[in-house]
Amino acid sequence: MSLTDPQRTGSAETAAIDLEGATKRYGDIVALETVSLTIPRGEIFGFLGPNGAGKTTLIHLLLGFARPTGGELRVLGDDVQEAPQQIRERTGILPERAAVYDRLTGREHVSFAIKSNGADDEPQSILERVGIADAADRNASEYSKGMKQRLLLGMALVGSPDLLVLDEPSTGLDPQGARDLREIVRAEAARGATVFFSSHSLDQVEAVCDRVGILANGNLIAVDSIDGLRNTAKSKTTLTVDVDRLPDGTISSIEAIPGVADASGNHTNVTVSCEDEAKPDVLAELEAAGASVNTFDTDEPSLEELFVAHTSSSDGER
Amino acid sequence: MSVGRWTMRAMLVGKKEFLVAIRSRVLLGLIALFVLFTVGGIVLAAQFGNLVNADSNTVSILFGLLSPAAMFVPIIGTLIGYKAIAAERESGSIYSLLGMSHSRGTIVFGKIIGRSCVVAVSIVLGFSAGAVALVAATGTIRPVQFLVFVGATLLLGVAYVSLAVAISSTTGSTTRAAWGAFGTFVVLNFLWELLAFLLHFLHTGTTSIEPPLPEWFVLFFRLSPAVAYQIVATATLPEDDLFLSGLAEVSGTAGETPFYLEPWFAVGILGFWIVVPAAAGYVRFKRLEI
Numbered sequence: 001m002s003l004t005d006p007q008r009t010g011s012a013e014t015a016a017i018d019l020e021g022a023t024k025r026y027g028d029i030v031a032l033e034t035v036s037l038t039i040p041r042g043e044i045f046g047f048l049g050p051n052g053a054g055k056t057t058l059i060h061l062l063l064g065f066a067r068p069t070g071g072e073l074r075v076l077g078d079d080v081q082e083a084p085q086q087i088r089e090r091t092g093i094l095p096e097r098a099a100v101y102d103r104l105t106g107r108e109h110v111s112f113a114i115k116s117n118g119a120d121d122e123p124q125s126i127l128e129r130v131g132i133a134d135a136a137d138r139n140a141s142e143y144s145k146g147m148k149q150r151l152l153l154g155m156a157l158v159g160s161p162d163l164l165v166l167d168e169p170s171t172g173l174d175p176q177g178a179r180d181l182r183e184i185v186r187a188e189a190a191r192g193a194t195v196f197f198s199s200h201s202l203d204q205v206e207a208v209c210d211r212v213g214i215l216a217n218g219n220l221i222a223v224d225s226i227d228g229l230r231n232t233a234k235s236k237t238t239l240t241v242d243v244d245r246l247p248d249g250t251i252s253s254i255e256a257i258p259g260v261a262d263a264s265g266n267h268t269n270v271t272v273s274c275e276d277e278a279k280p281d282v283l284a285e286l287e288a289a290g291a292s293v294n295t296f297d298t299d300e301p302s303l304e305e306l307f308v309a310h311t312s313s314s315d316g317e318r
Numbered sequence: 319m320s321v322g323r324w325t326m327r328a329m330l331v332g333k334k335e336f337l338v339a340i341r342s343r344v345l346l347g348l349i350a351l352f353v354l355f356t357v358g359g360i361v362l363a364a365q366f367g368n369l370v371n372a373d374s375n376t377v378s379i380l381f382g383l384l385s386p387a388a389m390f391v392p393i394i395g396t397l398i399g400y401k402a403i404a405a406e407r408e409s410g411s412i413y414s415l416l417g418m419s420h421s422r423g424t425i426v427f428g429k430i431i432g433r434s435c436v437v438a439v440s441i442v443l444g445f446s447a448g449a450v451a452l453v454a455a456t457g458t459i460r461p462v463q464f465l466v467f468v469g470a471t472l473l474l475g476v477a478y479v480s481l482a483v484a485i486s487s488t489t490g491s492t493t494r495a496a497w498g499a500f501g502t503f504v505v506l507n508f509l510w511e512l513l514a515f516l517l518h519f520l521h522t523g524t525t526s527i528e529p530p531l532p533e534w535f536v537l538f539f540r541l542s543p544a545v546a547y548q549i550v551a552t553a554t555l556p557e558d559d560l561f562l563s564g565l566a567e568v569s570g571t572a573g574e575t576p577f578y579l580e581p582w583f584a585v586g587i588l589g590f591w592i593v594v595p596a597a598a599g600y601v602r603f604k605r606l607e608i
Contacts, residue, residue: 066607093417097410116418
């Protein structure tokens with residue numbers, strides 16, 4: 001679907017999610033600290049953070065399950081405190097801590113969701129989309145964890161909502177299930193829906209999300225595209241160099257090179273963490289100091305490591 | 319949300335509750351319990367009634383069920399209602415319900431409707447079996463009195479479902495909901511009398527309670543749903559009935575009966591116990607963070 005699709009540009013007037021200083025405190029405990037974030041319509045947004053970072057708290061604020069203690073929160077143009085019902089009617093929700101009804105079949109679940117939403121979907125086609133059509137008439141109590149998750153995803157898709165809020169949707173899914181989930185998320189976004197996808201694990205979101213936000217200890221510490229995050233990752237390259245000898249003072253002159261964050265070394269081994277562009281300068285400096293380079297190796301952190309670094313460094317600040 | 323859509327959604331929740339009660343055999347068990355209760359009670363009353371009173375007729379047999387029912391029905395209503403919302407919060411399925419566009423209101427009222435139907439169906443079927451037993455034991459039945467008795471029992475059952483669901487909506491723990499709901503049952507069914515007597519003592523300074531009783535005391539006594547139930551259930555008994563005159567002597571007052579001690583007012587009291595807990599539960603639940 002092209003960006004000039006009339007439906008898509010028409011609905012893009014107001015942001016899907018617009019947060020201005022969203023805050024949630026429980027007494028002295030700050031669950032969410034002045035989070036500001038705008039997610040345009042049609043975007044797939046990955047909401048990352050370790051367990052307990054406040055992801056579910058924010059989702060509960062968005063859906064009117066809990067009330068913010070500060071800030072302005074708008075979803076699909078409506079204020080979350082004034083119109084939670086209108087918001088939920090246009091939103092499909094896959095909650096993190098959701099359960100199915102043991103005594104109802106998969107088909108009954110979907111059919112209940114369709115009637116409750118006043119939608120006109122076919123239960124069968126929803127069940128086929130999430131891949132549990134062959135278990136449609138079995139009680140949900142017999143479903144595996146992954147099948148329950150698929151069923152709940154199917155219920156979230158009912159009524160073609162403008163916004164899909166998926167809280168840890170890959171919980172319990174096997175690799176095939178995670179692939180199916182990504183496909184459905186892409187299809188929903190292609191239809192024009194906005195997808196808000198929370199996860200504690202980066203590889204669940206990097207393949208599908210346009211942008212990601214990283215939440216740690218209730219603070220939104222980064223919002224960027226996957227590429228942007230990758231560039232940040234590149235800036236934290238680790239260069240390991242084997243030299244024949246290491247003259248005194250070499251380490252401190254390396255540390256003085258612009259773009260070098262840190263350097264350390266012993267007799268024949270130097271480890272430098274620096275930006276990608278500074279690597280040649282480091283090698284040149286070593287040669288200039290009289291150390292001949294035997295071998296060198298560069299190591300870029302994976303996004304996963306970056307994510308861990310992001311979230312754990314903010315742990316340290318507290 | 320339009321009224322039509324709201325009602326439709328509440329009914330959907332109600333239907334789901336009813337369906338689950340059928341599948342989990344809760345309904346079947348309840349029907350069996352009520353059949354056992356009414357048929358067993360009628361058979362026993364017929365046996366012992368004849369020993370005590372040769373004039374024992376359908377009325378006194380039927381009303382032998384009165385005080386057991388005033389205890390039994392509240393227990394059943396509480397049992398059926400107390401988990402309604404707390405269990406959905408405990409498991410997390412409440413989020414799915416809210417996710418499929420249900421409001422707090424359609425959840426609370428839908429739960430009360432669905433679970434009231436479960437209790438009502440078992441009461442109606444149980445008393446239908448009771449009617450057969452009554453005819454078998456005495457060869458006759460007084461339809462009006464029987465129907466009023468059943469109607470009063472239905473109101474009592476629904477009142478306790480409403481109370482229990484309302485209490486269930488205040489907590490995310492079924493354990494706490496159980497304490498709250500059964501605590502309320504104990505207060506209304508056991509401590510209420512004590513409270514009435516305590517108030518009487520504080521007011522008059524005497525521990526002796528003899529007719530004629532002060533009107534406020536009788537009213538207070540009747541505010542308990544179980545007492546109001548007994549008033550309503552016996553409302554169509556003939557004036558000269560032994561049972562009723564006995565009851566009038568205990569609870570009666572001298573002279574003109576004020577309007578608030580008329581039987582129809584007791585219907586209003588039962589109505590109060592249906593509507594007010596439901597409304598209060600809804601108002602509380604609407605504001606709650608879940």
